[in-house]
Amino acid sequence: MRTGEPLPLPAVEQVLATLATGLWHWDTSTSLVRVDAEAARLLGLPAEGTTLSESQVRARLHPVDWNEITGVVQLAVAESTLAEVRIRIMDEQGRIVRVVRSRSKPSFDPHKRAYELIGTLQEVTEPAPGTPADRRTVTGDWRRSREAFLLDAGRALAEARSTAEVLRVAAGLSMPGFSPDGLAVFGVSGDRLTIIGHHGHRPGDEGPFAAMSLDTAYPAADVARTGRAVYLPSPEEYARRYPLTWPLAQQFGRQSWAFLPLTVAGRTIGAWMAAFAYPVAFTPDERSVLTTVARMLAQALSRAGTAESERELTDGLQRSMLPSLGPEIPGMSVAARYIPTGGGLQVGGDWYDLIPLPNGRFALVIGDVQGHDVRAAGLMGQLRIALRAYASEGHRPDAVLSRASRFLHGIADDGADLRFATCLYVEVDPATGVVEAARAGHLDPVIRMPDGTVLLRDTAGGLPLGVDPDCDYPTTRLALEPGEVMMICTDGLMETGGHDLDSGWARIRRILELHDGDLEELADSLVQAVHGPSSHHTTGPLADRREDDIAFLLLCRKGEGCGCGDSPAVHAPVRRTMLTVAQAEPERIAVARRHLRELLHDWASQDQLDSAVLLVSEMLTNVLVHTDADALLVAQVTGEGAGRRLRVEVSDTSDDLPHRRHPGELASSGRGLVLIELLADEWGVAPRGEGKGIWFELCEGDDSVSYDGDGSAGGDPGGAAAGV
Template sequence: MRTGESLPAVGEVLAALATGVWHWDTATGLVSADAEAARLLGLPAEPASLTEGQVRARLHPVDWNEIIGVIQLATAEGTVAEVRIRIMDDRGRVVRVVRSRSKPSFDRVRRTYEVIGTLQEVTDPAPGTPAGRSTVTGDWRRSREAFLLDAGRALAEARSTQEVLRVAANLSMPGFSPDGLAVFGVEGDRLTVIGHHGQRPGAEGPFMEMSLDTDYPAAEVVRTGRAVYLSSPGQYKSRYPLTWPLAERFGRRSWAFLPLTAGGRTMGAWMAGFAYPVAFTPDERSVLTTVARMLAQALTRAGAADTARALTDGLQRSMLPRLGAQRIPGMHVAARYVPTGGGLQVGGDWYDVIPVPGGTSRTKSGGGRFALVIGDVQGHDVRAAGLMGQLRIALRAYASEGHRPDAVLSRASRFLHGIAYAEEDPSDLRFATCLYVEVDPVTCVLEVARAGHHDPAIRMADGTVLTRATSGGLPLGIDPDADYPTTRLVLEPDETLLVCTDGLIETGGHDLETGWQRLRAILEDHDGDLEALADSLVQAVHGPSSHHTTGPLADRREDDIALMLLSRPGEGCGCGSTATVPHRVRRTMLTVAQAEPERIAAGRQQLRELLHDWASPEQVDSAVLLLSEMLTNVLVHTDNDALMVAEISGNTGRRRMRIEVTDASDDLPHRRRPGELASSGRGLLLIEMLAHAWGVEPRGEGKSIWFELHESDGGPPAAPDAAPPAADDNPA
């Protein structure tokens, strides 16, 4: 350049050298590329701003992982990050190889990287030729080491035989990548094809069930344990003339057959075919030998994992019933079991459907009562699975003898307690939660006994979901003399019962409250097939876990999942008339015993769930307050249990809420005028102020007190619609 002339811009110099510039900020997730860098990435030659996903789609999958590792290493060492990258087209083929040199920086506060670098196309001679590798010997060595590290990591992470084969098919060796491969196994004295890539489906036919005595390279490799390298078609034809016609039709120019050896035993052979001549230099043979060893180890691990999965899947299938064989007139049943994502693929969760003998109710088709059972044995190991199998058999035996639900669980608890204390390690005592539901298909009455398990939930015909509080006892196996009271429910037309283990509720970082909210949303929104609903509930647990975990553990679940659904269609149940009515009635019932005052809270929760779409939140609060007063009044001023019945009827916007509490006492409440410091006596005053209508009705043995609220009028009534009858001395 002459003195005094201006220097050209940096961009012009780089463009003249066919070098592109790119910038990546992980905080924004955007990659900026100038026109040359965009061209090298296979895009139009103009400046572009891309997302990480768009850039990643243009690169070989292995190379993207290598870029991340090289950038992290360069940041730690304060050096320049240099890596070769393969650019792929839309059909997954390598169109060019580029060299990236960059200087990364790390923001320790935001924990983000900023990378500024260059891209330049690598113009090596044709792959597979000696010149192609001797031109830049150092690059070949570095590329080989990087390739082997990536290949070893990818094969080590493969968890099944099919995953191993997919990884092997995507391996791109530095300077001499095969265009086809096959993995051969051995069964007895026959050669089999485990998998292949680069050939049409069905092309493996002539090589299946080939005798090990056949004049074929893979058979020779298995017999001798030594590799066979064939650099040209002529060499193949002269050495293996009998099987050359089988290989000729693939049109390849070179072949490498290597033994797959694990534990000192040759378990098969690996064939790598090349569309161009390969000399198979010592460096190339070293790479192929190393890959074959890693492939053999990966196949051995994957084969053992496949066998374990098949064993545990078979074990689980043998322990769970086939619901397709269950014929329940007028009702539909669906169930799912999903093992935990880690460790043993079988655990302590189970479900069962058991025909129950006896009883006076029989359907016209001859079917009788049946029981739904769901439970969870503590732990996720072999012992939990074994105890689960024994407990399931015991429950089935007790139910088949015709015992009532409470007796079935009492006997099962004694059985599990006896097993636990008979074990050699008394410190490893186990218990199990269980929910036992006996169903009468004729009356659609459910008798529920619960042993430390979650309460069932019911989806009503209009989509309302209620958690039905049931009486219960201790988990099975803790106290051999524990009692298990029974709760009676009725499944109305078009209602669905859900019972499940805690894995469905709490997986994904949820607690009981948030887990039920997630399931309630699925149940409320779903109005289709029962099997589809079961699938939707299982799929719901996968989303939240992905927000907390990334990488290989993203799909692992913390606990087994078991669920059962029982639905009663609107017609054909045999439970009386199911004729269409203009307004559906929404109803719930709950018994509060004298010894269980804590169930008042369950009653309040059920009422709130029943009124989830009520127009006035103030009326909902009023109804919950009045219900609490009425239930408490029964427990405090009588010696009887209280029965709550809550019902909603009418069209949305003009509905009527009726709450009734019944007890067996003949004493009728009356209004009092409590003093300023009195702690009681205000119950009827509150009902009179907040309810639109209320009253007290004698019921032969006992009485019921009720009140109504109307959705069309959110405010309190001006005057009560009914006056309470007088009584002697029972304060409200």
């Protein structure tokens, strides 16, 4: 044989057989494995060349090792390296007869979608069981540690919700047997590398590597450009392969480096560097761990980047749709909060608005479009603009909501996804404190008085906007006294945290009663009570725990007890509530009783409270039964301490004055004035230019007279109240 000619295959096999090394060839497209005589012997077969099926070969190998071969082959193809693995050979009884080392150069045919491997088999000597060098124990421990580490790393990276959290998790990973002391994550921006984050380096160390061109002879640039990993087990190897950028890396004093591609959906989005302070050989097992971590890290960074982009987009969308509260209103203070839901894109249909009106007044609007998606946010933006336009034209609250309902019905009815919206529109006169409210299926406003008394103010209303374009929205007039605060909100404030409207209202009511500060502090306290610390617009993990959007507005008429700083002094604190009971709404008598009980929540005498509720029922019922007019109830508490006084007046537009009668024992009516005379400290009838008013007063603590329910003094008035 002439020098320089390749050895013929039989000669190669003879040389390898002399070295106790076998040859094998595996083509996954045919599922056949060809082995020479030495390879067959090592597999426990007769020492002759043969062709085996994959199942025949698999039967000779330990099942765990067969599964590992598949992973190592895929890794070697991805990195264009040799595939090396130790394999335990089994006999027919399932006993291990020897351990062999397989080395091969795999290739992948994308057309056949199959692997082809040509490699060698060589027996390795295993130490005796129980010795410190027992590889079976070491290998088993390594595999168990590796699997546990990868499970923990995958769980931690999957839970990371931002790029910063992903980097913190990556920095804290402790790989089994070889933990890097320096990490860096590179991104790609155009034709440049960027530094997303790093660990184990001083601030400013990343400077020379930032904005590096992808054409630079630097490992991370090569990885980002080609998508193939680079392993540098020694400083000499680094300096040989990358002499131009070696001086940049030399200063950190590391001994080994691994640069791996960050690949998502077949696209390389960057590179991950793991640097070690001691030499690392980067065995197939170690490369497998690093590659798996790089894949999980790429997926986590991609998810975090997408989530951050969505949050930035939707937060900007919501901010652009929500108004500023505008210039300061004389004599008034306003505060508002909006916190989006944590689901989906964090966009929803809740909104608030403050609208200057042409008559010198202003309007507060709060609403909730059905749904928590982009369509809901779009409809919300259109509806808000429409409401602003109708209000700016000078329409009254009922007309504004009627027009808005027709508008929403027209744009939201596409035949497949009909949407509606609840809304509360409040027109406020800052000079007098008069409030006119119209409600479309929304929650009623809440009033907090200067002394902490909190009332839910019932207002007339109609169907949600967009349901019936011809629906009417009656207006309710209220009076905001100096020092009082009005809150209007969406149902998210009440129901978040697993509450229904009743339990949620009880929670919010306690916050309103106990708070002593300005409106901004009160707004923060309300959100704090629901979710913890917040800002005007909250995103991130806090938002993710929400079930619904939250929006609310607080309006204060400056006065003593409101905490607004420059409030004028009001020396005689007054609690007052007003309520109209129409002829067609006798059920509002129950609302009047509830209002009075809330007004007297801290009244010392329960008997007096029951008497007052009974008298209010009697007076309102008399107006509805004996006249054709509506009844107006005004109840107020004046004074401080034990000398407080309750005055209740019910007025109507009828000129017929009440007359005291003397009903018999079996009479079903005629006891109204008798009850007032028995139970009230003072009472009277006040004729007016149009109509009349009947009133009574009670002085707190003077409960010497009560009513039994049978027309006599003494006892519990509850029975009579139930029968009125």
